Amino acid sequence: MTRHLPGKSASTAVPVHPLLAERWSPRGFDQGHELGDAALTALLEAARWAPSAQNSQPWRFLVTRRGEDAHERLFAALAPGNRAWAGTASALVLVAASTVGDDGGSQPWALYDTGQSVAALVTQAQADGLAVHQMGGFDTDAVRAGFGLADALTPVVVLAIGVPGDTAGLPGPLAAREAAPRTRRPLSDLLLPARSGAGLAAA
Numbered sequence: 410m411t412r413h414l415p416g417k418s419a420s421t422a423v424p425v426h427p428l429l430a431e432r433w434s435p436r437g438f439d440q441g442h443e444l445g446d447a448a449l450t451a452l453l454e455a456a457r458w459a460p461s462a463q464n465s466q467p468w469r470f471l472v473t474r475r476g477e478d479a480h481e482r483l484f485a486a487l488a489p490g491n492r493a494w495a496g497t498a499s500a501l502v503l504v505a506a507s508t509v510g511d512d513g514g515s516q517p518w519a520l521y522d523t524g525q526s527v528a529a530l531v532t533q534a535q536a537d538g539l540a541v542h543q544m545g546g547f548d549t550d551a552v553r554a555g556f557g558l559a560d561a562l563t564p565v566v567v568l569a570i571g572v573p574g575d576t577a578g579l580p581g582p583l584a585a586r587e588a589a590p591r592t593r594r595p596l597s598d599l600l601l602p603a604r605s606g607a608g609l610a611a612a
C-alpha cells in the first residue's frame with residue numbers, strides 16, 4: 410500500500426473514493442524500488458483505455474527506468490527544481506500528445522485526452538501502491554530534439570513514478586513542501602452561476 414503522510418489525504422465535504430482522496434504528488438521515493446514490467450504494463454493499460462474524442466487516442470509514452478541511458482537523458486532535461494528530487498523515482502515517463510492526426514488535420518482535444526489518460530494512469534498507480542508526480546517543468550525543445558520526436562507530437566509532462574519513500578535527502582524548502590498539508594480552492598469557487606443570456610433557449 411502507498412504510504413500516507415498526515416495532512417496528505419484530501420479534506421472533502423463528503424467522502425470520495427480513497428484512490429482519489431489519498432493520491433498526492435510525492436518528492437521522496439524509495440530508491441531501492443524497481444518498476445517491473447507487469448507493474449509498468451498495468452499503468453500503460455490504464456492509460457490506453459482512457460476515453461478520447463472520436464477514440465483518437467492521441468497519448469504517447471516514452472518510458473525510461475532508473476539506470477537506463479534514456480533515463481539519464483530525460484532527467485537532464487528536467488528543470489533544476491525537479492532535478493532536486495525526481496532522480497530517486499523508479500521511472501521517468503515522457504508523455505506526449507499527437508496534436509496532428511494521421512490525415513494532417515489538427516486534433517483539438519489531444520491535450521485534454523492525454524490528460525485524461527494520465528489521470529487514469531495515476532489512479533491505477535495509486536491502486537497498485539505506487540505514486541506519480543507529474544512535471545511540466547522540463548525543456549520541451551531538448552526532449553523533442555534529444556529523442557527525435559515527430560513534429561506532430563507535443564511533449565506535455567514528465568511523470569516521476571515510484572514508491573513514496575525517504576524524504577531525508579530533500580533540500581530544506583522541498584522538505585517543507587513535502588510535509589505541508591495539501592490544499593484546494595473551496596468547491597464554491599468552482600461553480601459557475603447559471604445566468605440567463607441570449608442564445609440558449611429552454612426546451
Ligand SMILES: Cc1cc2nc3c(=O)[nH]c(=O)nc-3n(C[C@H](O)[C@H](O)[C@H](O)COP(=O)(O)O)c2cc1C
Nearest residue numbers: 432433434435488491542543544545546547566591
Ligand atoms: C501539468 C502538471 C504540471 C506539474 N508540474 C510540476 C513540476 O514541474 N514540478 C513539481 O514539483 N510539481 C509539478 N506538478 C505537481 C503539482 O504541483 C501538484 O499536483 C499540485 O501542487 C497538487 O498537489 P497534489 O498532486 O499532491 O495534490 C505538476 C502537476 C501537473 C498536473
